[in-house]
Amino acid sequence: MLTIGNVAKRSGLNASAIRYYERQGLLRPSRLQNGYRDYDEDAVKALHFLSQAKALGITLKEIKQLLEPSRDGRRPCKAVRELAHQHLSEIDLKIRQLRSLRHTLRKLLSDRATAVSDDLCPLISSAANRVTTSAPSALSQ
Amino acid sequence: MLTIGNVAKRSGLNASAIRYYERQGLLRPSRLQNGYRDYDEDAVKALHFLSQAKALGITLKEIKQLLEPSRDGRRPCKAVRELAHQHLSEIDLKIRQLRSLRHTLRKLLSDRATAVSDDLCPLISSAANRVTTSAPSALSQ
DNA sequence: CTACGCCTTGAATCATAGTTTAAGGTCAAG
DNA sequence: CTTGACCTTAAACTATGATTCAAGGCGTAG
Numbered sequence: 001m002l003t004i005g006n007v008a009k010r011s012g013l014n015a016s017a018i019r020y021y022e023r024q025g026l027l028r029p030s031r032l033q034n035g036y037r038d039y040d041e042d043a044v045k046a047l048h049f050l051s052q053a054k055a056l057g058i059t060l061k062e063i064k065q066l067l068e069p070s071r072d073g074r075r076p077c078k079a080v081r082e083l084a085h086q087h088l089s090e091i092d093l094k095i096r097q098l099r100s101l102r103h104t105l106r107k108l109l110s111d112r113a114t115a116v117s118d119d120l121c122p123l124i125s126s127a128a129n130r131v132t133t134s135a136p137s138a139l140s141q
Numbered sequence: 142m143l144t145i146g147n148v149a150k151r152s153g154l155n156a157s158a159i160r161y162y163e164r165q166g167l168l169r170p171s172r173l174q175n176g177y178r179d180y181d182e183d184a185v186k187a188l189h190f191l192s193q194a195k196a197l198g199i200t201l202k203e204i205k206q207l208l209e210p211s212r213d214g215r216r217p218c219k220a221v222r223e224l225a226h227q228h229l230s231e232i233d234l235k236i237r238q239l240r241s242l243r244h245t246l247r248k249l250l251s252d253r254a255t256a257v258s259d260d261l262c263p264l265i266s267s268a269a270n271r272v273t274t275s276a277p278s279a280l281s282q
Numbered sequence: 283c284t285a286c287g288c289c290t291t292g293a294a295t296c297a298t299a300g301t302t303t304a305a306g307g308t309c310a311a312g
Numbered sequence: 313c314t315t316g317a318c319c320t321t322a323a324a325c326t327a328t329g330a331t332t333c334a335a336g337g338c339g340t341a342g
Contacts, residue, residue, distance in 0.1 A: 005288065015289095016331055024329090034338055036289055049245075056238055057198035060329070084246045091243045095236055097197055102232045104190075105225045146318065156319095161300055175308055177319055201299070 002039035011047035026064045143180040152188035167191065167205045
């Protein structure tokens with residue numbers, strides 16, 4: 001009996017959050033005779049996907065777009081494919097930017113030996129010098 | 142004369158946002174005789190760093206922690222180093238998760254050939270099957 | 283039948299990250 | 313000396329993503 005408490009435990013999400021996702025149109029569980037939400041295994045999977053995507057900064061709106069066509073039942077996945085393509089390049093961009101930031105932080109840390117003298121902390125300058133004009137809204141449309 | 146409008150243009154950020162960051166303690170520009178904020182090149186660099194980190198889902202609170210010690214003037218960078226180390230592993234985790242998500246999306250797209258028959262959209266299942274129990278709060282503490 | 287844990291709803295509240303508004307000061311150009 | 317572009321402040325407002333609250337229904341154990 002996959003009621004909301006159970007899927008909450010299994011997905012690691014808060015039951016209130018799951019209801020909230022439903023209000024936002026990301027889920028549409030069937031109901032038992034008593035009115036309780038009744039989830040299936042696909043819903044649990046969708047929640048895991050949702051949880052992962054969310055942790056990576058993808059908005060609920062975007063996740064909704066990715067989940068929607070499959071939730072509506074069997075119909076052409078063309079739109080989903082296009083969206084997936086779009087998100088794919090946004091994810092690639094994000095990975096590149098994270099790598100750049102990682103490089104910056106690593107550089108800061110490797111300065112340990114030379115920076116024992118401890119003048120001005122090199123973070124800002126070493127960090128910012130690597131930045132040109134990064135697009136403001138990664139992953140948003 | 143680096144007044145707020147100028148640094149806004151140069152950093153690609155909104156002047157109101159920059160004032161907001163200051164209210165949140167991320168910046169502390171000096172003032173001109175007339176009360177106008179007076180920024181230096183380091184501030185512009187800090188704003189670029191801030192802008193990049195922000196785009197990658199790092200919270201203002203976390204960015205503040207990274208900027209703080211250097212903003213306070215010349216003093217030991219030990220704390221910053223530790224924070225940087227911490228953020229480094231968080232960034233590594235985030236990159237791994239994004240790669241996983243990218244893999245999922247790529248898989249979905251490569252199904253194009255076989256999925257011409259168009260049964261249920263494979264997104265959710267193929268996506269969710271790759272997820273085990275991802276920690277909910279990447280990059281938060 | 284009562285207690286307890288789980289479920290329902292709508293509404294209020296919260297945090298984060300800003301934007302907008304109102305009322306006003308600064309300053310160079312014409 | 314007014315116009316216009318810029319700056320100041322505090323406070324109100326917005327959106328997103330939830331969490332909490334109040335009032336109540338369901339279902340099983342004792």
